[in-house]
Amino acid sequence: MNIYDFTFRRLDGGEQAMADYRGRVLLLVNTASRCGFTPQYAGLETLHRRFGEQGLTVIGFPCNQFGEQEPGAASEIGAFCQKNYGVDFEMADKIDVNGARAHPLWQYLKQQRRGLLGRPVRWNFSKFLVDRQGRVVARFAPFTRPEKLAARIEALLQ
Template identity: 65%
Template sequence: MAGIYDFTATSLAGEEVPLKRYEGQVLLIVNTASACGFTPQYKGLEALQRQLGPRGFSVLGFPCNQFGKQEPGDAAEIGEFCSTNYGVSFPMFDKIDVNGGSAHPLYQYLKSEKSGLLGSSIKWNFTKFLVDRSGKVVARHAPTATPEGLTKEIEALL
């Protein structure tokens, strides 16, 4: 069976990135959007990255336009928005689908590992998956869970 490090994703810059690059790190994988009520969570995600990154942690952001068409931009627009408005330094990837037949294989895997309260489908932007250093998906958090509220859980894995 595939594991988290068997997947690749395309960065906003168009580079194919093997997730094996993040092996041994604690990861918080988040489907993001630039025009969502939860968009200000970018600030908290960036704070986690800056605070915990030196200890072997990384946020991985995956823009998605499947919820209310809240990520309409192309890769350049998404990158500019994240940089200008939130100073995002963590890896951001190209826009993907997280649900349905065209869902990115990584998200198919994440959902199979940790179901939500209402089943496996992602319900909205800023759903968060926490992955430990061995690549095991250890938690799934709803969009309403703030990045700041996950600090202790992440630190316990570091």
């Protein structure tokens, strides 16, 4: 099994195959609209604009498991992200990242890279970096600002 075996539902309701991103560097982030880390949407959008044409794909995965900080429906999430942060990168439909209902992609990501405090995702804006070959090469805690990832992303794009 590898990252390209998974699919997810986009915020617009369509099904998206991870295989469509083969050959691209991926930054996968669990997001929330009412979190202290929510301003990181701006940094994620900056990375998307800066490196997108070179081969980076940023995908946000809204999650309501932490403090119920993403209670809205897909249309509300999309409108919030666009209005407040100009988000143009791919957004998935709301998922669980932990527990019995955790999305299979996120189960896989957590198996590939442990966090500071083990495998579970501990809060919104946890980040997984995937290289062009589909290997999960790094995991970053929520407090790691997106701009701090630029050098790592750039190295993977070389």
